[in-house]
Amino acid sequence: MKLWLPLLFAVWLSAVSGNINRRASSSSSSSNNNNNNNNQKRPNIIFVLADDYGFNDIGYHGSQISTPTLDKLASDGVKLENYYVQPLCSPTRSQLMSGRYQIHTGLQHVVIWPEQPNGLPLDSPTMADKMKEAGYATHMVGKWHLGFYKDEYLPWNRGFDSYFGYIGDREDYFNHTNTYMDGEEYLDLRDQNGPVYNETGHYSTHLFTEKAIDVLQAHDSSKPLFLYLAYQSVHTPLQVPEKYERQYTHIQDSKRRSYAGMVSAMDEGVGNLTQALKDKGLWDNTVLVFSTDNGGARRGGANNFPLRGGKSTLWEGGIHGVAFVTGGSVALKGTVNRELIHVTDWFPTLVGLAQGSLNGTKPLDGVDQWDTISSTPTCCKFPLCIVVSAEPNTSPDKNVWLFNITADPTEHHDLSDQMPGTVRTLLGYLQRFNQHAVPAVYPPLDKNSNPALRGGVWGPWQ
Numbered sequence: 001m002k003l004w005l006p007l008l009f010a011v012w013l014s015a016v017s018g019n020i021n022r023r024a025s026s027s028s029s030s031s032n033n034n035n036n037n038n039n040q041k042r043p044n045i046i047f048v049l050a051d052d053y054g055f056n057d058i059g060y061h062g063s064q065i066s067t068p069t070l071d072k073l074a075s076d077g078v079k080l081e082n083y084y085v086q087p088l089c090s091p092t093r094s095q096l097m098s099g100r101y102q103i104h105t106g107l108q109h110v111v112i113w114p115e116q117p118n119g120l121p122l123d124s125p126t127m128a129d130k131m132k133e134a135g136y137a138t139h140m141v142g143k144w145h146l147g148f149y150k151d152e153y154l155p156w157n158r159g160f161d162s163y164f165g166y167i168g169d170r171e172d173y174f175n176h177t178n179t180y181m182d183g184e185e186y187l188d189l190r191d192q193n194g195p196v197y198n199e200t201g202h203y204s205t206h207l208f209t210e211k212a213i214d215v216l217q218a219h220d221s222s223k224p225l226f227l228y229l230a231y232q233s234v235h236t237p238l239q240v241p242e243k244y245e246r247q248y249t250h251i252q253d254s255k256r257r258s259y260a261g262m263v264s265a266m267d268e269g270v271g272n273l274t275q276a277l278k279d280k281g282l283w284d285n286t287v288l289v290f291s292t293d294n295g296g297a298r299r300g301g302a303n304n305f306p307l308r309g310g311k312s313t314l315w316e317g318g319i320h321g322v323a324f325v326t327g328g329s330v331a332l333k334g335t336v337n338r339e340l341i342h343v344t345d346w347f348p349t350l351v352g353l354a355q356g357s358l359n360g361t362k363p364l365d366g367v368d369q370w371d372t373i374s375s376t377p378t379c380c381k382f383p384l385c386i387v388v389s390a391e392p393n394t395s396p397d398k399n400v401w402l403f404n405i406t407a408d409p410t411e412h413h414d415l416s417d418q419m420p421g422t423v424r425t426l427l428g429y430l431q432r433f434n435q436h437a438v439p440a441v442y443p444p445l446d447k448n449s450n451p452a453l454r455g456g457v458w459g460p461w462q
């Protein structure tokens with residue numbers, strides 16, 4: 001019950017930012033590029049999602065962690081500096097794959113626990129379904145976390161031609177096990193054909209990078225490629241081969257030191273991936289998006305400075321994410337984009353780039369942002385620069401704050417007493433969005449999920 005309030009607000013908050021977004025983009029030029037560039041070669045689309053990656057953990061935000069590859073890729077492309085995600089994992093991933101807010105998919109309560117019979121609803125196609133329908137080869141490597149209790153929910157039944165990774169919420173980076181509710185550890189590593197037993201000891205950042213490169217190498221370049229690489233990095237547990245941590249001996253906090261090493265391993269992995277794209281001759285016709293799924297977990301070594309709060313909170317540190325767009329198909333180099341962009345926007349944006357069709361989806365909450373991303377930034381005239389945020393336990397009597405994020409990005413000057421009319425207007429928005437919310441789906445943990453009943457491997461049980 002404790003989590004209900006902030007999550008409801010999280011939904012509302014995303015709904016409000018989506019609304020602002022929609023208005024910003026409908027007032028700009030056409031947001032539909034589906035019909036007018038049929039003659040252009042469709043780009044390969046690579047989506048790299050980092051897990052729990054903090055705002056202050058990428059070199060170009062002034063981090064003490066060194067990320068030369070990510071910095072170079074971002075400065076060769078477009079940095080998205082006003083980019084929003086959800087404060088937690090399944091909500092963000094569900095929005096990415098469905099283009100819909102979690103208030104419309106029932107996934108607004110925390111995350112999907114591995115023992116829960118729950119998943120991203122099957123009633124609307126995923127981004128991968130749409131890419132595949134548009135003629136793309138579609139592959140996924142890494143963390144799924146959108147449900148697996150029935151076969152239908154697994155990535156290879158949701159539009160991906162192939163899959164390699166783990167389907168649950170978290171696990172050990174080396175032995176690829178996740179804990180069942182009784183404390184026992186079971187393997188969570190598989191491809192579309194079944195469990196993978198022989199990768200124990202293979203650090204997931206390396207393993208997933210290598211599997212993604214295998215996908216590229218096997219890819220028939222006559223087709224465009226959609227690859228979704230969802231790294232385990234840099235979620236807890238804090239585990240990293242010693243050589244990556246060694247460059248950070250000057251960091252005294254041991255968690256931060258391990259975390260920094262994990263980031264460096266991921267940075268190297270993205271470098272290997274982009275090199276493989278170049279070697280295969282794909283890079284010049286590629287759009288690569290790099291994004292975090294939510295803010296960094298402060299107890300897990302991450303840092304969101306100068307933003308307030310972190311993962312699982314509604315302060316900026318939980319939802320204002322790191323992201324950039326790069327690759328040979330991105331014409332604007334060295335651009336900082338400060339338009340409001342939301343994770344639900346990727347679905348229409350990337351399906352639009354693929355010249356795919358948005359038919360057959362339930363109503364999308366995101367908007368096509370490609371024009372915004374690919375035009376020279378005119379700085380940021382938002383209809384509203386104010387966000388309502390809420391976090392319980394700060395003070396028992398207070399759950400609404402009002403900040404002007406433009407003037408006060410670190411959220412220290414609460415304006416709610418000064419601007420009650422604005423508070424009412426924004427709460428009105430939230431209420432209107434909430435009228436469209438479907439009930440949360442949050443079933444009890446199911447003992448039939450116990451991997452001990454199925455050969456000691458996590459997998460579908462219904």
Ligand SMILES: *[C@@H]1O[C@H](CO)[C@@H](O)[C@H](O)[C@H]1NC(C)=O
Nearest residue numbers: 172173175176177185186237
């Ligand atoms: C996996 O590694 C963790 C430590 O990181 C350990 O607690 C666990 O027992 C290991 N599980 C198996 C099945 O080896």
Ligand SMILES: *[C@@H]1O[C@H](CO)[C@@H](O)[C@H](O)[C@H]1NC(C)=O
Nearest residue numbers: 196197198199200201202207
């Ligand atoms: C595990 O098995 C697969 C399939 O046989 C193989 O491709 C892969 O190289 C093996 N991995 C290791 C570490 O031996």
Ligand SMILES: *[C@@H]1O[C@H](CO)[C@@H](O)[C@H](O)[C@H]1NC(C)=O
Nearest residue numbers: 205206209210265268269272
């Ligand atoms: C990147 O490639 C180098 C050279 O093959 C390799 O040593 C390194 O382990 C790779 N790193 C990752 C994260 O895959």
Ligand SMILES: *[C@@H]1O[C@H](CO)[C@@H](O)[C@H](O)[C@H]1NC(C)=O
Nearest residue numbers: 133134356357358359360361
């Ligand atoms: C959507 O369009 C695709 C191709 O344009 C077509 O194959 C598919 O049947 C359409 N789906 C619906 C629900 O209209």
Ligand SMILES: *[C@@H]1O[C@H](CO)[C@@H](O)[C@H](O)[C@H]1NC(C)=O
Nearest residue numbers: 384385386404405406407408
């Ligand atoms: C928010 O702050 C910016 C920068 O100081 C200012 O231009 C803008 O008018 C403020 N917005 C509101 C709604 O007060």
